[in-house]
Amino acid sequence: MKKGPITGKHGLQIEVDVAFKDINPVNYDVLVISGGRGPEKMRLDKDALEITKSFAKENKLIAAICHGPQVLISAGVIKGKKATCWPGIRDDIIAAGALYEDKEVVIDGNLVSSRSHDDLYAFGKEMLRIIKQF
Amino acid sequence: MKKGPITGKHGLQIEVDVAFKDINPVNYDVLVISGGRGPEKMRLDKDALEITKSFAKENKLIAAICHGPQVLISAGVIKGKKATCWPGIRDDIIAAGALYEDKEVVIDGNLVSSRSHDDLYAFGKEMLRIIKQF
Numbered sequence: 001m002k003k004g005p006i007t008g009k010h011g012l013q014i015e016v017d018v019a020f021k022d023i024n025p026v027n028y029d030v031l032v033i034s035g036g037r038g039p040e041k042m043r044l045d046k047d048a049l050e051i052t053k054s055f056a057k058e059n060k061l062i063a064a065i066c067h068g069p070q071v072l073i074s075a076g077v078i079k080g081k082k083a084t085c086w087p088g089i090r091d092d093i094i095a096a097g098a099l100y101e102d103k104e105v106v107i108d109g110n111l112v113s114s115r116s117h118d119d120l121y122a123f124g125k126e127m128l129r130i131i132k133q134f
Numbered sequence: 135m136k137k138g139p140i141t142g143k144h145g146l147q148i149e150v151d152v153a154f155k156d157i158n159p160v161n162y163d164v165l166v167i168s169g170g171r172g173p174e175k176m177r178l179d180k181d182a183l184e185i186t187k188s189f190a191k192e193n194k195l196i197a198a199i200c201h202g203p204q205v206l207i208s209a210g211v212i213k214g215k216k217a218t219c220w221p222g223i224r225d226d227i228i229a230a231g232a233l234y235e236d237k238e239v240v241i242d243g244n245l246v247s248s249r250s251h252d253d254l255y256a257f258g259k260e261m262l263r264i265i266k267q268f
Contacts, residue, residue: 040220040222040223041222043222043225044221044222070222070225070226073225073226073229074225086174087178088174088175088177088178088204089174089226091177091204091207091208091230092204092207092223092226092229092230095207095226095229095230095231096225096226096229097229
């Protein structure tokens with residue numbers, strides 16, 4: 001992903017302030033991986049996977065919702081972890097060794113995951129609860 | 135999936151002539167699973183998975199392109215098979231035990247798979263070659 005403006009599928013434009021390749025994960029405390037079609041591209045970006053691996057290794061907070069856990073599969077950090085995701089990729093996180101739970105939010109140590117936008121309240125609430133413990 | 139007209143994301147309308155639940159796989163010789171967003175829904179349909187399992191068990195031709203192999207993961211029929219798919223789900227078929235190859239078309243016994251619409255010619259050609267051997 002490059003620095004600069006990008007437009008989402010609903011027309012919303014946001015400014016990407018830093019590219020994955022220019023991120024040093026040491027300078028960040030929380031990794032939030034959102035859903036949609038993005039994770040299928042993000043999981044092919046080796047810099048994004050290195051960032052994800054670094055967060056997992058350092059036991060820093062990783063939050064992933066909807067299709068976000070696709071990145072966790074590719075980074076090899078979901079095996080043996082309790083997690084949830086969008087139903088359409090449920091069998092993929094199971095095949096990758098995750099312990100799937102069909103709940104609005106699942107917490108396993110440093111990993112917070114949710115199924116869809118319907119779960120956003122619970123997802124955000126648990127993220128904040130863990131951040132406050134830092 | 136229900137019988138009746140459906141509209142694709144590009145506005146093309148087609149008539150579904152039979153629902154998965156009303157299909158007896160014994161009456162069919164070839165299963166073609168196309169790509170796009172459909173496979174994430176098809177893989178959650180237990181009747182579609184039973185059809186897929188039946189084809190695999192009977193060694194009948196299964197052809198899957200792009201996101202189509204997601205259905206093969208959920209049906210549990212891709213483990214140990216040489217296959218390819220859309221790059222964004224590559225790590226999912228690998229996690230499910232497929233022997234991934236980055237080629238326009240991959241053939242392993244009764245299974246034919248391709249990566250994307252750019253591979254449609256090779257995909258169709260190999261399907262036809264195998265059908266002619268019936």
